[in-house]
Amino acid sequence: AQSVSQHNHHVILSEAASLELGCNYSYGGTVNLFWYVQYPGQHLQLLLKYFSGDPLVKGIKGFEAEFIKSKFSFNLRKPSVQWSDTAEYFCAVIPFYGNNRLAFGKGNQVVVIP
Amino acid sequence: DGGITQSPKYLFRKEGQNVTLSCEQNLNHDAMYWYRQDPGQGLRLIYYSQIVNDFQKGDIAEGYSVSREKKESFPLTVTSAQKNPTAFYLCASSLSLGKVSFFGQGTRLTVV
Numbered sequence: 486a487q488s489v490s491q492h493n494h495h496v497i498l499s500e501a502a503s504l505e506l507g508c509n510y511s512y513g514g515t516v517n518l519f520w521y522v523q524y525p526g527q528h529l530q531l532l533l534k535y536f537s538g539d540p541l542v543k544g545i546k547g548f549e550a551e552f553i554k555s556k557f558s559f560n561l562r563k564p565s566v567q568w569s570d571t572a573e574y575f576c577a578v579i580p581f582y583g584n585n586r587l588a589f590g591k592g593n594q595v596v597v598i599p
Numbered sequence: 600d601g602g603i604t605q606s607p608k609y610l611f612r613k614e615g616q617n618v619t620l621s622c623e624q625n626l627n628h629d630a631m632y633w634y635r636q637d638p639g640q641g642l643r644l645i646y647y648s649q650i651v652n653d654f655q656k657g658d659i660a661e662g663y664s665v666s667r668e669k670k671e672s673f674p675l676t677v678t679s680a681q682k683n684p685t686a687f688y689l690c691a692s693s694l695s696l697g698k699v700s701f702f703g704q705g706t707r708l709t710v711v
Binding site for chain 1: 632634639640641642643644647657689691696697699700701702703704705
């Protein structure tokens with residue numbers, strides 16, 4: 486079964502700092518990749534996704550992620566965070582073939598200090 | 600206004616009782632899912648359904664049951680056999696398996 490690893494579960498940083506959250510997966514075949522975000526008190530929503538094409542994808546609110554196939558990684562970045570980026574971020578992977586089950590990482594709890 | 604509705608938002612039950620969590624979607628999606636979210640554990644898949652009248656066990660199905668009699672509805676029953684039922688439960692749907700999932704607001708179940 487595929488697994489998804491997210492490191493540094495708790496991240497605390499100041500406004501205007503840069504953010505990078507790592508995501509590695511174990512599945513060797515073709516995959517679809519997602520980052521979801523859960524703001525305090527709100528439902529989980531899609532931040533960005535990669536299915537094919539340009540490995541650098543841009544999402545909402547200035548976030549971007551880069552798919553590096555050789556490293557089985559899909560890291561999320563934002564050059565300058567704001568207080569409103571305080572949230573929990575989840576990486577998710579689904580194999581293109583096989584059981585088509587979405588596997589989530591354990592999440593990164595990000596707190597941005599004003 | 601399309602979306603996924605989970606009800607209720609908070610639910611309290613006594614130990615030993617079965618409880619059913621509601622999930623309804625009006626997005627015309629074929630696939631629906633139930634996840635359990637625990638602090639530091641991420642989201643774990645309980646059950647999923649590709650299409651009406653079909654469902655499959657996820658990674659932590661023991662102590663849970665589902666039905667999919669209608670396309671728009673995918674209720675989850677937490678049975679007394681579930682050893683640690685207190686958790687936050689999330690329902691999701693997607694156009695089909697592998698597509699972008701949309702999530703409900705969640706139900707926080709507390710068993711006392």
